[in-house]
Amino acid sequence: MTEVGREPRLYRSDVRAARRRLGRHVRVTPVCHTDVAGPNGPVGVSLKFEYLQHGGTFKVRGSLNALLAAGVRDERPVVIASGGNAGIAAALACAILGRSCTVVVPESAPHTKVAAMWAYGAEVLWRGTTYVEATRHAEELAAERRALRLHAYGMPEVVAGAGTIGLEIERQVRARPPVLVPVGGGALAAGIAAALGTRGQVVGVEPVGAPTLHAALAAGHPVDVHINTIASDALGATRIGEMAMELAQRYRIGSVLVSDDAISMAREYLWREFRVVVEPAGATALAAIQSGAYVPGPQERPVIVLTGANTDLTTL
Structure with a gap:
């Protein structure tokens, strides 16, 4: 980790150090290769079951x-x-x-x-x-x-810890498919981008009502946004983190927006087809595939990170 101005810069070596530090304290969560319903038929994806992490959250x-x-x-x-x-x-x-x-x-x-x-x-x-x-x-x-x-997303150690998911995906999934992740404060997308480096591709998926990364990329710097989404309890940051922004620009993290309706439909689909229970934020990345907000390229099988399962079961 090096200092640039007042902000430390995070690298793959920092994420690898985090993996050594965490050791057996965390689970290596499984990946399921499957097809999901898309707007024009089945879409091949790899689902990263991070909602099975201790505490039900990455x-x-x-x-x-x-x-x-x-x-x-x-x-x-x-x-x-x-x-x-x-x-x-x-x-x-x-x-x-x-x-x-x-x-x-x-x-x-x-x-x-x-x-x-x-x-x-x-x-x-x-x-x-x-x-x-x-x-x-x-x-x-x-x-x-x-x-x-502690900070939910603004500390280098927090970003590096989240990035260990990227190192797991490297071992579990062949080739270098794009990795779709939900974005709130940006620690997860930034950490995975640092782990994968220039060889990887990370796409941030955000609710239309919480576009922290999308707005920051458009402005060229972090900006405040108004939050109005069903996923606000997990994706409720009003501004992308400074470190996340730097990593988003360095590694060209993409951004797509999805509606709350698309998130709800993806969440219901996961339960109906896979008996997987996640909170709205946990289904946000899948919503990008099912709604057509993100269209995989030919022969591309994106990785979808299902991030959290802390939800009220009566809302399904």
Whole structure:
């Protein structure tokens, strides 16, 4: 990892270091090669079942990597702001390592996700109606308690941890197919891009109502966006992370937008055809294939990362 100005630059070597650090703390999630319904008939894809990760979210990779990178002598309490999955991941990572964790959530945080944070022993505090307001309070609380403040997507260790998914895909899937991933703050897309380097292709898929990467690529820099989507509890960042933006430009990460209806249909399809239960954000990448927002090239079998399963089963 090197410094450019104030922002560190992330490379494949950092992701490989994260994989060594994580070791057996995380699952190597399986891949299923199959066909899914597309707008013009069956489409060949490889589904990466990351929703089977500990805690039901890929984010545990980043939280664990950040805490392990801090070292065993760092016993400070942990504070994080989250709309849901980052809080679950931090709570689980702290439980594994025997550290205390406080998660600050907005009032809109789903009870299902808050219950999971409690189950892993975290203290949960409600502050504000948005992720931004929760983040502001988490910063104040971390300073007051002299705690280690984790970030859902803005830390290099978090991005590198998420990127270990890319190293797994390299071993599990032949050739170099494009990898489609949902985008909120951008850690997952950026980490996978860093892992695959210039030989890979990453496509970020976002709800029309949460286009953080799409808007940033159009403007040439991160910009604030208004959030209005059914996937807001997981893809609720109002601005792409600075590191994610740098990696998106360096490795030419693509961006496509999908409607909430397309996300709902993809989610229902996964349950109906595969008995796979994911939250709306977890089905977002598949929605790009089924809606025709992303059309694979000839002989191309894209990898679809199904990211999270922390959802209320009654909403299916």
